[in-house]
Amino acid sequence: MGERLVADTVVERLSAWGVDRVFGYSGDGINPVLGALRRAGSPDFIQARHEENAAFMAVGHAKYTGRVGVMLATQGPGAVHLLNGLYDARMDSVPVVAIVGQQSQTVLGSAYQQEIDLQSLFKDVASGFRQQVNSPDQAPMVIDRAFKAALATRSPAVVILPHDVQQEPAPELEHEHGVIPSAPLWSPGTVVPQQQDVHDAAALLNAGSKLALLVGQGARGAQAEVAELAEKLGAAVVTSLLGKPYVDETLPWAAGTMGHLGTSASGWAMANCDTLLIVGSNDPWTEFYPPPGSARAVQIDSDAKAIGNRYPVEVAVTGDSAESLRALLPLVERRIGWRADVERHVDAWRSLSEARAMTAAKPLNPERAVRELNERLPENAQLAIDVGSCVYWYARQLHLPPGVPAHLSSTLASMGCGLPYGLAAKLSAPDRPLVVLTGDGGMQMTGIAELITVSRLWKAWENPVFAICILNNLDLAEVSWEQRETESEPRFEDSQTLPDVDYSGYAKLLGLDGMRVENADDVGTAWDRALAADRPFVLDIRTDADVPLLPFLPDGRLGYRSRHLPHRPDDPAGAHSYACESAQWSNSSVRD
DSSP states (O other), X not given: OOOOBHHHHHHHHHHHTTXXXXXXXXXXXXXXXXXXHHHHOOSEEEEOSSHHHHHHHHHHHHHHHSSOEEEEEOSTHHHHHTHHHHHHHHHTTOOEEEEEEEOOXXXXXXXXXXXXXXXXXXXXXXTTOEEEOOSGGGHHHHHHHHHHHHHHHTSEEEEEEEHHHHTSBOOOOXXXXXXXXXXXXXXXXXXXXXXXXXXXXXXXXXHOSSEEEEEOGGGTTOHXXXXXXXXXXXXXXXXXXXXXXGSOTTSTTEEEEOSTTSOHHXXXXXXXXXXXXEESOOOOOGGGSOOTTSSEEEEEESSGGGTTSSSOOSEEEESOHHHHHHHHGGGSOOOOTTHHHHHHHHHHHHHHXXXXXXXXXXXXXXXXXXXXXXXXXXXXXXXXXXXXXXXXXXXXXXXXXXXXXXXXXXXXXXXXXXXXXXXXXXXXXXXXXXXXXXXXXXXXXXXXXXXXXXXXXXXXOSSOOEEEEEEEOSBOHHHHHHHHHTTOOOOOHHHHBOOOOOHHHHHHHTTOEEEEEOSGGGHHHHHHHHHHOSSOEEEEEEOOTTSOOXXXXXXXOBSOTTOOOOOOTTOTTOTTOOOEEXXXXXXXXXXX
């Protein structure tokens, strides 16, 4: 081995931080670091088909493992392509570090090929930490500070490495002025709430009679405490989309996901509660919260600046969710509350959900396609969800077994995250089955490309089960419904129609397996095949784009609570009038 370079120092520091894989794509601006990765043999380098997908993989890695996700790209277009994944991490509060190459310092400012002002490019998305390394001595310290910033703020950090600096000899840090030694070490600690805040929260909760909990991803370590508190208070439990995996939705008072993709039970609970406890949630859909003034509220969050962002709360409890709930539990009074009403509405929702899934559609109801996964999803599975109409069916129809992680691009809501997230999950736990739920839009955006990556990697996995369910309706259905409902526009054929692709046939060309499903009675068998396959399996399920995506009102009807959308004169068939009675919907001619 020749002389050690700054690039070798960077790779050694990644290993010191416990990084086991880096997701990226090669390019001349980052080649010295790639050479150092080859020489070191670890971390593993996972080559995506596109830098955006590599960024999604890094975000997915952080979400599934709880550790920092690391992405790597060259300057110019490579750096630009990372932005979508970086914003996904920022908006869902996920720690990631981007290592980005840059042209040599000698040419910066000359409008050189692929020269972009990377400090400006990343100014917003990595506002917590972005730094260019300008000397060898600076490299270890900048890497350390990037990881600490990402972990402390749960947000992206960016390290910019000019090509010439990467090629410099590795630093031998001297004990002298202007040289800053640092350590690859970080400990999160635990935020313990103030006692008075907990007492004030208990007093407010004890004064209420119709209590609801809104549970977000901040409760990931407090599932038992949430269940115990809800049972003691006779409360309904509603989840944000990110909070769904952290509540056992088979419990009789679990009202499901809130918001425009949520359940009738959650809508009823949020509209009728007189007291609200928000636990680790920053859900942005404020129109689905209780009307301001109708409910008193407490919010628990480890991030003090998140409290009161979405609802006018009276008591702030700044602390770790589990610690705060454990402190709160002895102080609240046990009561039945409105439990009978809650359970009645939860039961009604479950009956409605089943009836909707079993309603006939042409060629097949997407709600049934997802519902059939219930009772089949292995208890040790992991789930990745793309963005689009598939998220609605995941939120409304799928009950996750306790301990099954499920992740998606929630706040950014970027299509194309499904396959990259699934790959990151599978690489982090190759012994666990993996299921991806996606639509044909997300599949065509990134999935077809990353299926090549799956075909390259799968033979090394201890458990080969990698089931990709494509809800194939030949339509960008979520936007089609938004055009009708929020814009009062008929569906725009040129913008919404998707090409018909033989996904299962393509999978077989890559040495994988798959099948197309066009009959509702075949869905269960298809899931069984996919979950027992000896290789990754593509389920191409032909579904009906006309199944309504509209939010549920508290009475179980479909529609928007805060707006009245009249019929358009060019839509005589009534494409903008929907009702839901015993799971039947009126949607004649909605595609026109």
